[in-house]
Amino acid sequence: MAAIVQDAVEKRFTSSRNKMGYVKDLAESSDLTSIPSKYTYFNTFNEEDGIEVVAEEEKIPIIDFSLLNSAIPDQRAKVIQELGKACQDWGFFMLINHDVPESLMERMFVACQDFFNQTEEVKLECAEEDVLAPIRYGTSFNPSVDKVFFWRDFLRVWVHPQFYSPPKPSGFSEIAMEYSQRTRQIVRELLKGISESLGLEKCYIDKEMEMESCFQVLVGNLYPACPQPELAMGLPPHSDSGLLTLLIQNQNGGLQVNHNGKWVNVHASPNTILVIERLSNGKYKSVLHRAIVNNKTARISLVVAHGPCPDKVVTPVPELIENEIYPALYPGMTYKEELHSRLSNRLAGKSHLDPVQFTDESA
Ligand SMILES: O=C(O)CCC(=O)C(=O)O
Numbered sequence: 128m129a130a131i132v133q134d135a136v137e138k139r140f141t142s143s144r145n146k147m148g149y150v151k152d153l154a155e156s157s158d159l160t161s162i163p164s165k166y167t168y169f170n171t172f173n174e175e176d177g178i179e180v181v182a183e184e185e186k187i188p189i190i191d192f193s194l195l196n197s198a199i200p201d202q203r204a205k206v207i208q209e210l211g212k213a214c215q216d217w218g219f220f221m222l223i224n225h226d227v228p229e230s231l232m233e234r235m236f237v238a239c240q241d242f243f244n245q246t247e248e249v250k251l252e253c254a255e256e257d258v259l260a261p262i263r264y265g266t267s268f269n270p271s272v273d274k275v276f277f278w279r280d281f282l283r284v285w286v287h288p289q290f291y292s293p294p295k296p297s298g299f300s301e302i303a304m305e306y307s308q309r310t311r312q313i314v315r316e317l318l319k320g321i322s323e324s325l326g327l328e329k330c331y332i333d334k335e336m337e338m339e340s341c342f343q344v345l346v347g348n349l350y351p352a353c354p355q356p357e358l359a360m361g362l363p364p365h366s367d368s369g370l371l372t373l374l375i376q377n378q379n380g381g382l383q384v385n386h387n388g389k390w391v392n393v394h395a396s397p398n399t400i401l402v403i404e405r406l407s408n409g410k411y412k413s414v415l416h417r418a419i420v421n422n423k424t425a426r427i428s429l430v431v432a433h434g435p436c437p438d439k440v441v442t443p444v445p446e447l448i449e450n451e452i453y454p455a456l457y458p459g460m461t462y463k464e465e466l467h468s469r470l471s472n473r474l475a476g477k478s479h480l481d482p483v484q485f486t487d488e489s490a
């Protein structure tokens with residue numbers, strides 16, 4: 128009997144493209160006690176990703192943003208050194224004393240929640256199959272190729288150099304614009320510190336990557352409460368594309384970063400995920416991270432990804448290619464090519480840079 132009910136649930140949520148099975152609807156259906164088989168991530172081919180390999184004791188680096196513009200040279204030098212170390216050892220750090228008002232982050236969470244709370248008809252106006260659509264409401268990662276579906280619905284919007292926004296809910300557009308402006312400023316400041324930590328001119332990355340017209344994408348991820356969190360996955364291990372991603376989450380936990388082969392729970396918010404591997408020729412890490420789900424409450428993460436302008440060819444910084452010491456690890460490709468390749472393939476648990484490395488071939 129239970130199996131018949133479950134079958135009916137699966138059919139209902141997989142019948143057509145537009146009803147491709149958004150997780151929010153599925154999770155809110157009262158007859159759901161177990162997840163449809165297409166969401167079973169663990170116990171299939173991903174056992175090695177096991178949730179048990181979590182290291183709680185690891186200390187995630189914390190960077191004090193306010194010190195990056197300190198008038199005291201020693202303080203500035205120290206924070207730049209810490210930034211470099213965080214990038215090298217973790218590829219990830221938590222940012223404190225940044226100047227994005229907490230009230231703005233709160234409003235952004237509410238606007239995102241309001242988007243997902245709209246009727247399916249309204250949201251489907253933003254449903255797009257094209258992975259590079261400027262406004263895209265979707266589910267999983269890329270349902271046309273995902274072998275296992277992820278327990279996640281998302282809204283992905285281009286916010287710079289051209290600003291797009293879903294027409295509804297009202298107010299979304301203003302909040303998203305303000306939030307993306309503030310986060311862009313933070314990223315440009317961070318990139319200056321990172322430039323210096325690499326031994327380059329302060330504005331080297333900012334200029335080379337033409338950050339004035341940087342490509343910025345805002346993503347709201349919704350992970351509804353899941354009846355079998357031990358089987359499902361929110362987003363599998365991956366590294367982000369671009370230069371830097373800022374991420375905040377509306378509750379403690381859910382995000383995990385990989386450090387020395389172990390999954391580390393990230394409790395604090397807001398956080399910064401650093402993505403700079405190609406640019407620094409592998410000196411800095413593009414951290415693997417994933418989102419797990421829980422059975423108590425829906426979680427939202429707000430991600431702002433920053434890359435150079437879409438036609439910019441991103442190559443390793445020439446100053447960091449010292450032939451035998453640091454041979455070039457990656458071929459150059461435009462940011463658009465990189466994005467397209469990343470978004471149209473499956474997320475298969477490896478760094479998205481792997482397929483284009485000269486020496487390595489994987490997922
Ligand atoms: O929800 C999270 O914590 C992770 C989201 C993420 O990694 C992404 O959207 O790329």
Ligand SMILES: [Fe+2]
Pocket residue numbers: 365366367416
């Ligand atoms: Fe990510």
